[in-house]
Amino acid sequence: MALQSTTRGRAALRTTTWGQRLRRSWTGGMSFVRRRPLGAISAFFLLVMTFAAVFAEVIAPYGPYQINPIDSFVGPSRSHLFGTDQIGRDVFSRVVFGSRISLQVGIMAVGIGLTTASFVGILSGYIGGRFDTVMQRISDALQTIPGIVLAMALVSILQPSLTNVMFAISFVIIPFNQRVVRSAVLSIKENTYIEAARAIGASRTRIMFAHVLPNVVAPIIVLASILFGFAILTEAGLSFLGLGTPPPTPSWGMMLSGEGRQFMESAPWLSIFPGVAITLAVLAFNLFGDALRDALDPRLRGT
Amino acid sequence: MQKYIIQRLMLAVPTLLLASLVIFSLVRILPGDVIMATLSDQSQTISPERLAQMRHQLGLDKPFITQYLSWLGGAVRGDLGKSLWAQRPATQELLKALPVTAQLGVMGLIIGWLIGIPVGVISAIRQDKPVDYVGRVISILGVAVPDFWIATIIILVLSLWFNYLPPLGSAVIWQDPAKSLQQFAWPALILGFRLSAVIMRMTRSTMLEVIRQDYIRTARAKGLSEQMVIYRHALKNAMIPVVTIVGAQVGIIVGGAVILETIFALPGVGRLTFQSITLRDYPQIQANILVIATLIVFMNLVVDLAYAWLDPRIRYG
Numbered sequence: 001m002a003l004q005s006t007t008r009g010r011a012a013l014r015t016t017t018w019g020q021r022l023r024r025s026w027t028g029g030m031s032f033v034r035r036r037p038l039g040a041i042s043a044f045f046l047l048v049m050t051f052a053a054v055f056a057e058v059i060a061p062y063g064p065y066q067i068n069p070i071d072s073f074v075g076p077s078r079s080h081l082f083g084t085d086q087i088g089r090d091v092f093s094r095v096v097f098g099s100r101i102s103l104q105v106g107i108m109a110v111g112i113g114l115t116t117a118s119f120v121g122i123l124s125g126y127i128g129g130r131f132d133t134v135m136q137r138i139s140d141a142l143q144t145i146p147g148i149v150l151a152m153a154l155v156s157i158l159q160p161s162l163t164n165v166m167f168a169i170s171f172v173i174i175p176f177n178q179r180v181v182r183s184a185v186l187s188i189k190e191n192t193y194i195e196a197a198r199a200i201g202a203s204r205t206r207i208m209f210a211h212v213l214p215n216v217v218a219p220i221i222v223l224a225s226i227l228f229g230f231a232i233l234t235e236a237g238l239s240f241l242g243l244g245t246p247p248p249t250p251s252w253g254m255m256l257s258g259e260g261r262q263f264m265e266s267a268p269w270l271s272i273f274p275g276v277a278i279t280l281a282v283l284a285f286n287l288f289g290d291a292l293r294d295a296l297d298p299r300l301r302g303t
Numbered sequence: 304m305q306k307y308i309i310q311r312l313m314l315a316v317p318t319l320l321l322a323s324l325v326i327f328s329l330v331r332i333l334p335g336d337v338i339m340a341t342l343s344d345q346s347q348t349i350s351p352e353r354l355a356q357m358r359h360q361l362g363l364d365k366p367f368i369t370q371y372l373s374w375l376g377g378a379v380r381g382d383l384g385k386s387l388w389a390q391r392p393a394t395q396e397l398l399k400a401l402p403v404t405a406q407l408g409v410m411g412l413i414i415g416w417l418i419g420i421p422v423g424v425i426s427a428i429r430q431d432k433p434v435d436y437v438g439r440v441i442s443i444l445g446v447a448v449p450d451f452w453i454a455t456i457i458i459l460v461l462s463l464w465f466n467y468l469p470p471l472g473s474a475v476i477w478q479d480p481a482k483s484l485q486q487f488a489w490p491a492l493i494l495g496f497r498l499s500a501v502i503m504r505m506t507r508s509t510m511l512e513v514i515r516q517d518y519i520r521t522a523r524a525k526g527l528s529e530q531m532v533i534y535r536h537a538l539k540n541a542m543i544p545v546v547t548i549v550g551a552q553v554g555i556i557v558g559g560a561v562i563l564e565t566i567f568a569l570p571g572v573g574r575l576t577f578q579s580i581t582l583r584d585y586p587q588i589q590a591n592i593l594v595i596a597t598l599i600v601f602m603n604l605v606v607d608l609a610y611a612w613l614d615p616r617i618r619y620g
């Protein structure tokens with residue numbers, strides 16, 4: 001009975017129709033485009049990239065592993081937009097499929113790393129005390145090792161593979177970002193609505209995940225966007241060092257570092273296109289993250 | 304101030320101890336031990352007796368804690384073990400490599416400041432104007448371009464179009480400045496571009512904050528020229544937080560050094576660390592990461608103290 005009345009109460013509160021909502025998000029989106037043109041262009045680029053990753057089979061004219069030795073080292077032309085590599089694979093198709101790998105690295109590494117970081121940050125910030133001290137000291141210690149060095153060591157011990165690269169990047173992300181989430185939690189914790197929740201007897205877990213978490217989502221989303229770029233770049237750096245995704249996987253980093261570097265003089269298109277792809281993707285993730293931060297966090301607006 | 308310094312020093316000790324434990328376990332917790340890893344590249348089979356003997360020689364048959372304490376004891380006395388590859392003390396190898404990375408880092412930082420600060424200031428005083436957008440995009444490009452890619456392109460363009468290649472090796476700057484600067488110029492420029500991105504962002508956001516302060520309005524109201532307001536009043540105060548990111552940049556420098564030193568064949572700490580990881584030279588890996596970690600802790604300490612000295616509010620806050 002009590003449950004029913006709450007549901008009815010909520011339904012009564014929610015008087016807006018889907019049409020109104022759609023219109024509201026459309027106006028919101030348009031004002032984002034007008035106020036943050038850089039963010040909007042980046043968002044558009046990221047949409048295109050996601051589209052390419054999802055529909056790679058449809059967009060790419062050739063398979064990413066399709067070998068055609070007769071057509072090796074063909075420069076950019078109408079049949080091969082970005083040219084071909086030493087065994088005649090179509091670079092454009094590999095770049096398109098590469099967006100899938102890059103997004104995969106980003107989603108997995110940032111997903112695992114940032115979820116763990118948020119979890120630790122919320123616990124550490126909300127519980128405080130000895131738990132907080134121990135977690136923060138461990139994080140201090142981990143932060144003394146530069147990210148790429150830590151990732152290098154991890155991948156080299158675990159053997160280079162796409163999964164291990166993603167794991168290493170997600171691990172590297174945790175220490176710094178849990179600190180960011182923790183500091184957001186520390187300020188939210190002092191709000192009166194948290195005090196009110198505590199006063200009506202909400203459990204610690206409930207407060208942390210029903211009241212604190214929704215309020216730190218904005219900074220977490222901003223972090224995610226910027227970390228996506230970081231993950232893609234780190235994967236590329238590891239590939240260059242021979243510690244990344246092993247060939248023949250069409251990862252942008254791999255395409256730049258293996259044959260791309262080897263034949264840079266005779267076939268510059270091999271590395272120019274994947275390089276431009278990485279640069280644009282990382283640039284877009286960063287600019288989009290900046291725009292999101294301005295839009296989501298009113299305190300930072302205009303800075 | 305004295306109390307603050309002591310407090311900060313006390314905090315640095317447990318951090319470093321914990322870092323040393325992390326570094327030491329990183330090598331040991333994961334599957335396979337030092338010997339197996341060293342031998343994994345060689346195809347010949349090795350007798351279990353010989354294996355046990357080798358483990359004993361390196362003290363790997365002792366309990367973890369004993370091994371850690373003996374390594375830590377050595378580290379405190381400046382003995383970080385012997386490189387398995389070079390067969391020389393790991394510290395000796397490191398001492399040779401440190402000046403190279405230091406020069407790269409200092410040159411990179413100078414370039415980073417020279418680009419980052421002016422762009423940040425202009426971007427802030429012309430907020431949301433085309434200049435601001437261009438400045439921001441260029442500075443974010445600094446972190447978006449893969450450094451090994453741009454390095455390769457630079458080398459290629461220099462050699463193909465200008466018939467020029469930076470001289471190999473690494474000349475000491477006070478012995479052969481011309482040669483040394485030629486070797487370090489390109490990697491430092493790439494590193495500086497990357498560092499400038501963070502410096503520019505920080506300068507821009509602190510400048511934006513500062514130019515809205517009351518004392519800036521006062522400065523304008525009393526009729527100072529705009530130049531005077533920006534340089535004398537705004538920039539000076541905006542620079543305080545910017546100084547503090549130098550600490551965080553040591554990490555970027557070392558990370559960048561791994562790739563740039565490998566490409567430009569500079570025998571620095573980054574290349575040494577990368578080489579020892581590929582060669583699975585565990586004592587050298589541990590030594591390098593420990594020294595890098597110590598350096599970062601030390602730099603953060605110096606920066607915190609500089610911050611407290613520059614901005615007295617910190618000490619009393």
